[in-house]
């Protein structure tokens with residue numbers, strides 16, 4: 001790399017000073033490179049995003065917003081945040097963007113704080129039907145501080161029951177209606193949610209933590225034209241740094257900004273804000289649009305293969321980057337499937353399915369997603385092979401060594417963090 005104009009990641013320095021932690025970094029990189037990553041909420045960020053994360057911007061206190069900070073010396077980091085905001089607004093066609101939330105959960109906390117008082121009623125999707133912890137679970141602040149009414153999916157179709165949503169909204173008159181999910185393989189009809197929200201005078205909050213990346217690339221319809229507030233994460237299909245964000249109408253801009261800072265957070269993570277700007281910049285390129293369409297096509301190919309082999313997809317299929325598989329016909333629990341796959345070099349997670357008779361620690365299902373393998377360059381043809389391997393691993397624990405070998409063969413061509421493209425993290429460095 002030669003002389004660096006900034007004090008960036010220097011892996012050699014870390015190895016000399018703290019070999020124990022350096023080894024953790026190397027081992028994690030090996031784990032990612034040596035296995036199939038099928039966790040639907042994960043992705044592999046670019047070296048450029050990593051460079052912004054590992055920069056001196058991590059040192060800067062910048063409470064407040066660009067041009068309105070409570071610390072001196074913010075004129076440089078202001079440029080990063082202005083670029084992040086500007087790029088997010090243009091990428092998503094939003095009137096206002098806040099790029100400071102530390103995570104998706106922080107973004108939801110701030111969005112609720114902007115729109116609700118403790119004790120107010122909100123309507124959101126049931127966790128066990130695909131909703132998120134922050135949508136009113138009793139073990140989360142959302143369930144403790146608000147009066148939460150939950151809607152779910154229909155038993156037969158396993159898709160959102162919009163009639164139930166409307167009935168519950170009319171009956172309970174929520175101040176906020178939340179749509180968006182963490183384990184729902186179907187498109188969400190934001191126009192219908194908008195109609196219901198208007199009918200009862202509720203704010204519509206779309207938590208598209210999982211799908212914002214697909215929306216950015218144009219692979220699925222966007223929630224932005226319909227929702228008053230859109231919360232999201234930057235690290236899932238969007239492929240940016242771990243973090244959150246909020247988009248909203250001009251009307252709510254000041255309320256959202258005050259809710260993020262000073263209500264929920266103090267100092268923003270300026271290195272992460274800069275890395276978000278890099279990711280938004282990457283997502284505006286045509287290649288990213290192609291990537292997101294391929295993520296969805298790959299999910300369909302994988303889902304079709306699993307279904308053909310007797311693994312029933314909840315709701316009958318997928319329209320996004322993920323699928324939920326009902327394992328009951330195979331007589332294998334979600335926890336056991338997760339273990340068998342891990343033994344075969346395949347990382348995925350157990351997941352409750354709607355009306356699951358098993359508890360969350362066991363479950364009858366698993367969740368599978370394609371953002372990582374698509375980043376690695378795989379296409380529908382490879383995803384058929386991935387499907388075959390998943391089925392082999394889940395059905396027969398004895399097949400683990402053979403599956404592992406076939407996983408390795410696949411990864412020889414489609415390696416995560418190819419050393420040639422990412423020398424700073426390679427052990428030879």
Ligand SMILES: *Cc1c(COP(=O)(O)O)cnc(C)c1O
Pocket residue numbers: 041102103104105106108131132134180181182207208209210233243244
């Ligand atoms: C992932 C997710 C979140 C939380 O994001 P974190 O960054 O883990 O806090 C919130 N809502 C939904 C729907 C999610 O899928």
